[in-house]
Amino acid sequence: MSANGDALVTITIDGKEVKVASGELLIKVAQEHGTYIPRFCWHERMKPVGMCRMCLVEVEGVRGLPPACTTPVTDGMVVHTTTPQVRKVQDGVLELLLINHPLDCPVCDRGGECPLQDTTLAFGPGESRFVEEKRHWEKPIPVSDLVLLDRERCIQCARCTRFADEIAGDPLISFGERGGYTEITTFPDEPFASYFSGNTVQVCPVGALTAQPYRFKARPWDLDAAETSCLTCAVQCRGALESASNQLVRLLGVDSDPVNQGWLCDKGRYGYEAINAENRVRYPMVRKSTGADGSPGELVECSWPEALDAVADGIQRALDLNGPRSVALIGGARGTNEDAYAWARLAKGVLRTDNVDAQLGDGLPAAVALGLPHALINDLDTAAAIVLLGPDLKEELPVLYLRVKKAAVEAGVPLIEIAPRDTGLSRYASARLRPLPGEQADTARKLAAAINGTPSANADIDAAAALLVGRDGDLVVVLGRGDLAESADVTVGAAAALSIIENAKFLVALRRANVRGALELGLAPGFLPGRATLDTGRDHFVNEWGGVPEEVGLDALGIFSAAAEGRIHALILAGSDPINDCPDRALARNAIMASGFVVAIDTFLTESSKRADVFLPASIWGEKTGTITNLEGRVQRVAQKVSPDGTAMPDWRIAAELAARLGVEFDLESADEVTEEIARVAPAFVGLDMSLLRRARDGAVIPIASFPDEIHLGRAGVALQGASWDPILPSPEVVPEDTDDNSDLHSIVVSVSPAVQLHEWDGASPQLSTPARDAYALRLIVGRTLYDGGTWTMASPSLSPLVPESVLLVNPQDRDRIGVADGESVRVATGRGSIASRVRGDLATPIGTAFMAFNLPGPGAADLVDATLSVTDIRVESIR
């Protein structure tokens, strides 16, 4: 039996007998056993179409030449791939593919890494007999804001159209015309506005599709690649990051089976542009008063020692005058595990403050996020059902959206969506439950009861529970903050209700890139690195660090409230921008204004960091090595591909420098040493040292003793060098000689045990009273859009034009009741504030609610939300 349980059959390929799983496609098994059959249209992650005819082979007993990409293997099959007849046909197909191909390779982005070039060299006729006029088309034409199409180069393999349809679920490109004039086309007035459009460029076997950000930027032979993971969101897709002349120019998706399966979203793929941005801050700055007028002065460039001394002085003064409770640290979720650990050690081990939070009031409590039974992304495919209780995954965690969609469409896993309004996954959901914001917990409770056998009075909920009847497997709950206008307690209550279901496992869908890593490494009140609490880990960390905070501190909202009241005297912003990222902007702004001393460790001057007293420039993704932890708890390595322009340093080094100035020597010289310290000190990370990380191709899931099967040593299969159009397979840095034998490793891994009992959530949720909505108000739903006013998006020239304009979406009935037409302006008011906004009718938003996207440029939802309230009700009136 094979790994996936199919029967094995014996087939002969070019005289070599191999045993393979029955029913697998011939083209795939041949490649796995060392025989590469040329192809253009076939892609392992898509359904075969047999269009290009490049993979025709001879099969004894079969008339004609069957395509290897549509032929499943059967026992006793005898295959020939190099006979004169096959060679003649390969010559013929290639000659035909080339007759209308422009052969403008010297100016083509694909030239040098082009599958058509490579295949022609390996299998083609050498020269063409075609002397007629080639077909001509206007070119290039944009099919979306990011992708351009050269129809003359296209060889009609349908990889892009199949990707858009089968994988992305955005069938916005299609074939038009026919015969020799077959062309890829969009529909009238509908651009290929897919969040995943960049994948079509990667899978294109020629230079027909090119990406605006990469077009003409480099030649493939000048590129140097490093395998890494994307740090745009918490899925942390595997990628190959490429640079030329110390400039990042491209990120390609790597086919990591447990994570992204080869795909990237466009935000992740093209976000590297921000790293090269003109307005990156390259040198430290301190605020210097210009005169005697008492004005706070301006941020001016200075040396690192001057800046670090200023920071140490400011913090020391706060500690001396007001004690550890007057110091707080916000952020740390955008860097590496090493950064997070170093910040945690600085804050908790050196400064002894527990006022630390990697989130900004826009996430979930660490106790919940870390303490629930965790699911893996791959569990989606085998789940009994998937409960979606959280954000619109398509907007926040796009590749997780692809994985959920795949589980629903290909594996037939029922989706039960609990969301206040329609999301990108609604059309694939088997049940759509639409509680009013603030009332999810009630719906979740009823659903859990119905699944456990007690029907509710609600037919929709009972129908949703019935979807699980007769299905084996876990119930995977995708849990996140679906609505930033309501308190996190609402989601916590719903999570508690669902956690009583047997076999319920949770994928905590928090969005910020390394938020899971930051929480796991102690950047949350009440926690120490490695999923230890302040109580359980106290002795261990006192031993390791010399000391920990006395008492549990404040979370972000608590810190902001305390700061606004003048109780925070030193505030460290570690890569965070509370004024734009906290759902309650007024609270965050007041906090920063009222904090005595503000340090920003950041990459750009943001609304928050421009108000700092000292600005320390940090190096970012692509400029530093380390490890990161994705939303399922998978730890993988990130690579440094370029050196930072200027003098930016990684956060962990900045933290170590500050610690040294405050009297504690971390004794850490490299990121690898930090990784080793984490593996030694942090209980959940025990055993996850550099030696293992260098060998494990898909990283490892923490705690490793619980997930030994997630560790794979060695390459995933036959890697195709430079063929970025085929799945690029993950490859560890060190390939063990005997890659088949993982048994020793497993026994070692499962025997690793943490020094401290890992935190588990007791399901305690705060009692919540949600006020009734009065008849004149609409209940506000605040969610994110993929392209928002975030620092990175705005700093990426290709992505910033895609940020939509802020608009208030209401049900058309409510719009008519307000008495306005689509596009007109309204005044939106809450107890917190009032803004003007355009309004539009939207059937996806239920009656009585209104939707506004978070963090778009200009006044917006954050000006309306009062974080101390459980929900946000708005008054909307026309201002014609």
Place this chain on the structure above:
Amino acid sequence: MSAVETRIITKRIRDREEDSWTIDGALASGAYEGLKKAFTIGRDAIGQEQVKASGLRGRGGGGFPTATKWSFLPEASFPRYLVINADEGEPSTFKDRMLLEADPHQLIEGIAIAAFAIECNLAFLYLRGEFALGYERLVDAIAAAHAKGFLGSNILGSGFDLEIVVHRGAGAYICGEETALLESLEGERGMPRIRPPFPANEGLYAKPTVVNNVETISSLPHIILMGGEEYGKLGVNRSTGTRVFSLSGHVKRPGNYEVELGITFRDLLYSPELGGGIREDRAVKFFIPGGASSQWLIGSDEHLDAPLDMDYVQETFGVMLGSGAVMVYDETVNPVLVAWRLAKFFSHESCGKCTPCREGTGWIEKVLFRIVNGHGRRQDLDMLFDVCESISPGVMNAPFTQTTICSLGPSVVSCIASLQQYFRDEVLAMCAGPALIPVSAS
């Protein structure tokens, strides 16, 4: 054998030119009697007894035995669909059009018999979009048949239900290919599917499906009425019954003629009742015996005296009777011009799905156009022939294989193979002039 028409499925059309398509005209000439008999002899007796005994083979071009095709349906898998291929698009084929326009009731009766035999309650008729009159008459006839109880629920008290959906095509030749037709019916772009799975197992909407041609289905009432064995006595060898031949080109009397299989091409072309001879009594230079996709025959005695026997012409000359369209060209015709026009058609109609057809048809058309315009090179014919080898390896050795998904690509090869076989000298003579493009290209 007599070189006259044997009118079975065209009998009503010829006898009642004034009203053959109306329900009254049809009923007055025996329509739906076959259906009544079918109900009395029972489901099992139709396919595997009567139709099998008749030796009926598909009239759309493939010539596959109808009873065998039906027998491929997996047992106890429902629903099943019957799809009528009325997308008659093969150049110079115009028999189905006549059958549709002039005798829709015969077709509806045949559909009902076939559907009853294969236990199908929903039939689809994919109609060539250009058949405006045929569409009108078909829709009217279906309504009339409904009114008389020949369609709908519990037909003639048999307990059998049937509805027919008429779908008009949008003008693509490829949609006459059965799997492309199914794609088109489902609302997808008309492109052939990879087989397997075959339509009998996974056809329309992934359900077991039989696709039959209009003429095939129109024959069923007569097979039931005559008895399959009796029908099978008509014709010759495995080519039983009659077929409607669409005779066109340089004959004196072009048109549709229903003849018993087994008469010769000479009978068809020259009989005073049929083709009536060649215009101005010239000699036949060549003719295309089975639609534009077939390889050609020439005006030799060997070819003219060959019988209309599907297997004989296939085995002897490598040509097919195909869709039953015979195009005749007299001695004044330049065969390269004909080849170019055919290649232009196939190039225009290639769906674009697979490489050899998409690119090959266009290339061949361009080269022929150049030759026709006096810029041929001496190597062009052999080069074309070699390009054809990339579409149909072993093109001269029937049955040849193909590198394409469907048989549209190999269709363009036929004219090149025929030029190579019969008119090589004539083509080379055309290529003797000074070429305007480099001849050095190998």
